[in-house]
Amino acid sequence: MLTLFMAISQGMDWGIILNSLIGVSETAVVLLLLYVVITIFAVLNAPCLFCNTAIESASADKDVAAVRQVQLKNHQVATLKNIFSEIDRNNLHKLSFEDVCKGMDTPALAGFxxxxGIRTDDVWTLFMLLDSDETGLIDLDEFVSGCMQLHGPAKSMQMAKMSHENKLTRQAVKDLSKDFAACMTMLIQMSENGHERF
Structure with missing residues (x-):
């Protein structure tokens, strides 16, 4: 057993052991070769097997996480639809600001x-954010999509979009300011030319 251990752990060259066994028994030679082949392949393949298992397991975890995320989103959408139905007592399929204020008094909406992650202390701001078409009424799609967009911390995509829109707005204000200054200069020149004529 010690010789076999030394043969695979580089304590002794297994070729020397093989030469010693050739004169003793052909069965011993075959068994030694089989032992060396099996142990070397087992040692070489063991890390690969662990890596493959880890990769498969990580892939399965990602799939499970993706399925859970979809299920959570579907559950939140269903809950928001139920809350909308509870707030819409008149079945108008539209919510006014007063309806949302009354809904915030119920633990179902405010708690959910x-x-x-949606703050409910400023109902007016929340209502204005949900009313995307600015009609003063919120339909089911606006309510659900608005709540899902406000859900949780700000996403990097939303922050980038806000930054881009802010840049466009600043540029538009600069252009407007230049145009206004040019118009004022032209009006001043026209008024001065008009006074000179008189």
């Missing part, structure tokens, strides 16, 4: 919105 707080649980998904």
């Amino acid at each position: 919105l707080e649980s998904i």
Whole structure:
């Protein structure tokens, strides 16, 4: 056993052991070769097997996480639709600011919105953010999509979009300021030319 251990752990060259066994028994030679081949392949393949298992397991975890994320989103959408139905007592399929204020008094809406990271202390701001078409009424799609967009911390895409829109707005204000200055200069020149004529 010690010789076999030394043969695979580089304590002794297994070729020397093989030469010693050739005169003793052909069965011993075959068994030694089989032992060396099996142990070397097992040692070489063991890390690969662990890596493959780890990769498969990580892939399965990603798939499970993706499925859970979809299920969570579907559950949140269904809950928001139920809350919309509870607030829309008149079945108008539209919510006014007063309806949302009354809904915030119920623990169902306020508690759920707080649980998904939407602050409910400023109802007017929340209503204005949900009313994307600025009609003063919120339909089911606006309510659900607005709440899902407000859900949780700001996403990098949303921050980048806001930054881009802010840049465009600043540029538009600069252009407007230049145009206004040019118009004022032209008006001043026209008024001075008009006074000179008189």
